[in-house]
Amino acid sequence: MPEDRKIKVLVCKPGLDGHDRGAKVLARALRDAGMEVIYTGIHQTPDDIVNTVVQEDPDAVMLSILSGAHNALCPVIMEKLEEQGIDDVLVAVGGIIPDEDKPFLEKKGLKGFYGPGTDLSTIVEFVKNNLKR
Amino acid sequence: MDYSDLTSKLIDGNTRAAARLITTVENDIEAAEKIINSIYPYTGKAYIIGITGAPGTGKSTFISTLTKSYVDLGKKVGIICVDPTSPLTGGALLGDRIRMKQHFSLNNVFIRSMANRGQLGGLARATEDVIKILDVYGCDIIIIETVGVGQSEVDIFKSAQTVVVLVVPGLGDDIQAIKAGIMEITDIFVVNKMDLAGADKKVAEIMQMLEYKKNYKYESEAFSAKFAKIDQWTPEITKVNSKTGENFEELLKIINKHKNFLQESGVIDNYLKNRIKSETIEILKHKLTKKAEELINSDDKIEEFIEKAIKKSIDPYALAGEILKLFFEKRDN
Numbered sequence: 029m030p031e032d033r034k035i036k037v038l039v040c041k042p043g044l045d046g047h048d049r050g051a052k053v054l055a056r057a058l059r060d061a062g063m064e065v066i067y068t069g070i071h072q073t074p075d076d077i078v079n080t081v082v083q084e085d086p087d088a089v090m091l092s093i094l095s096g097a098h099n100a101l102c103p104v105i106m107e108k109l110e111e112q113g114i115d116d117v118l119v120a121v122g123g124i125i126p127d128e129d130k131p132f133l134e135k136k137g138l139k140g141f142y143g144p145g146t147d148l149s150t151i152v153e154f155v156k157n158n159l160k161r
Numbered sequence: 162m163d164y165s166d167l168t169s170k171l172i173d174g175n176t177r178a179a180a181r182l183i184t185t186v187e188n189d190i191e192a193a194e195k196i197i198n199s200i201y202p203y204t205g206k207a208y209i210i211g212i213t214g215a216p217g218t219g220k221s222t223f224i225s226t227l228t229k230s231y232v233d234l235g236k237k238v239g240i241i242c243v244d245p246t247s248p249l250t251g252g253a254l255l256g257d258r259i260r261m262k263q264h265f266s267l268n269n270v271f272i273r274s275m276a277n278r279g280q281l282g283g284l285a286r287a288t289e290d291v292i293k294i295l296d297v298y299g300c301d302i303i304i305i306e307t308v309g310v311g312q313s314e315v316d317i318f319k320s321a322q323t324v325v326v327l328v329v330p331g332l333g334d335d336i337q338a339i340k341a342g343i344m345e346i347t348d349i350f351v352v353n354k355m356d357l358a359g360a361d362k363k364v365a366e367i368m369q370m371l372e373y374k375k376n377y378k379y380e381s382e383a384f385s386a387k388f389a390k391i392d393q394w395t396p397e398i399t400k401v402n403s404k405t406g407e408n409f410e411e412l413l414k415i416i417n418k419h420k421n422f423l424q425e426s427g428v429i430d431n432y433l434k435n436r437i438k439s440e441t442i443e444i445l446k447h448k449l450t451k452k453a454e455e456l457i458n459s460d461d462k463i464e465e466f467i468e469k470a471i472k473k474s475i476d477p478y479a480l481a482g483e484i485l486k487l488f489f490e491k492r493d494n
Binding site: 033034036055056058059060061062063064065066067068069080082083084085112113114 | 176177180181183184187188189246247250251252253254255256258259271272273274276278
């Protein structure tokens with residue numbers, strides 16, 4: 029690994045969910061762990077997100093969803109990433125993800141599922157340990 | 162590693178190849194050397210505009226609107242946003258994209274966020290390389306946003322053909338306008354947020370400063386050679402509203418005027434020469450520093466000198482002199 033290598037993370041708010049305090053806290057925690065973090069802002073469509081992933085080439089994408097739309101949004105994002113041939117990026121989702129939805133999302137290739145109250149260092153370690161490149 | 166597959170895709174205008182190559186030149190200077198070596202002949206087509214200004218002057222929103230103006234003209238635009246890296250943790254939060262959201266879905270806009278990774282001067286080390294990649298990728302216009310500058314982050318003038326400095330009403334008094342640094346490297350002053358009170362006063366302040374400058378003859382030849390770009394061009398001033406797009410037509414005209422000036426006056430040759438010189442110096446600095454660090458940590462003789470320096474029988478200047486001697490001895494062998 030080259031000496032200047034930095035972990036680059038994209039923190040996203042997909043869909044109509046406007047509650048982004050969690051995403052901002054997460055962005056800060058990842059920054060303080062020495063990563064380069066891009067926050068997209070709220071109201072991102074799957075196309076917006078995939079377009080940003082293509083251009084910014086991050087190591088990890090962290091989706092924050094609290095609106096309950098995760099089962100609709102996440103698979104679309106995964107499909108569009110696949111269409112672009114992007115297979116070496118860790119994609120995680122967090123926020124309010126009920127236990128019964130996790131197997132479905134896992135099958136779609138998503139990881140994480142951290143909810144409110146998760147220790148920030150847990151998520152930092154998760155990112156470091158699950159990178160695909 | 163072999164990058165020829167990626168670089169040939171880049172030449173064909175492949176977006177993912179561009180993104181991956183940018184990541185590579187950011188992370189690995191040795192790889193950057195190989196990549197730039199193979200794409201360099203294809204560079205030189207893009208027009209590079211640098212945008213700088215204090216934090217809060219509205220750089221990102223301004224760039225968003227400027228980009229839209231160029232996209233409307235059918236241009237392909239590359240944007241490089243540089244944000245600061247924390248000197249304590251090495252992390253960075255890159256937030257410029259948020260304000261450029263309206264261009265996300267446009268196929269002819271490529272936005273890339275970069276952390277400056279401790280580099281002074283307002284840009285990141287790899288900025289020059291990223292400019293080249295976006296140039297080969299097919300961008301007609303490359304817009305660079307520097308970190309929110311103080312008064313000495315002036316590296317942008319080495320990279321950009323046209324430097325736009327944003328100022329806003331109510332930030333800083335007229336003394337700020339005559340301080341050295343940013344104000345001297347500017348080709349176009351833009352008073353942003355023209356709807357705010359005091360916009361016209363700001364324009365007047367800058368005009369006054371420029372008037373003062375005109376009557377002042379620079380003595381030093383070296384100085385004027387370096388700043389030749391500015392000596393023959395009287396900076397233009399305009400005011401815009403980035404939120405509504407008001408007056409951007411005028412701004413585009415001024416940018417074009419500056420572009421034509423560079424060509425017609427021949428100043429562009431000077432710019433190109435200086436750009437290559439300063440870029441080469443940066444590369445040399447990096448390479449020599451690395452060599453010097455290797456040497457200082459591995460040579461027994463230097464260890465002896467360091468001991469001497471601790472005992473005050475030799476000072477750091479003399480120590481550096483000795484290292485320099487060793488440096489060239491090693492090279493000759």
